[in-house]
Amino acid sequence: MIEAGWIGLRIAAIPLDAPAVQLDEMRNAFFAGAQHLFYSIMTILEEGSDATDNDLKRMDLIDRELRAFINEYTVRNVPPEGNA
Structure with missing residues (x-):
């Protein structure tokens, strides 16, 4: 599910000729945000x-x-x- 979201963002917002380092860093940021949100949700639930x-x-x-x-x-x- 998270990977599909990343792929959607990549298609919608990142130039096709973006260098590999940009793709790697943006994917890292996307997954870090997803991990933070998931952990936050799991922590706040009673x-x-x-x-x-x-x-x-x-x-x-x-x-x-x-x-x-x-x-x-x-x-x-x-x-x-x-x-x-």
Whole structure:
């Protein structure tokens, strides 16, 4: 799943002629971010098999933060569609 996300990012955002060192460093950064998020989620969840209200609140905060990031990223990096 993480590798598929990396491949999608590579196709969408990295020039085809990017040097190998750039690809390696960007992949490292992508996976480091994924590892950090996964570890953070596993650390903040309360013990037990059922999600608690606190678990849901924490997941909602992560969701909001990532949605805000992708919205800002889109505004800065994705050209608008259509002709104006």
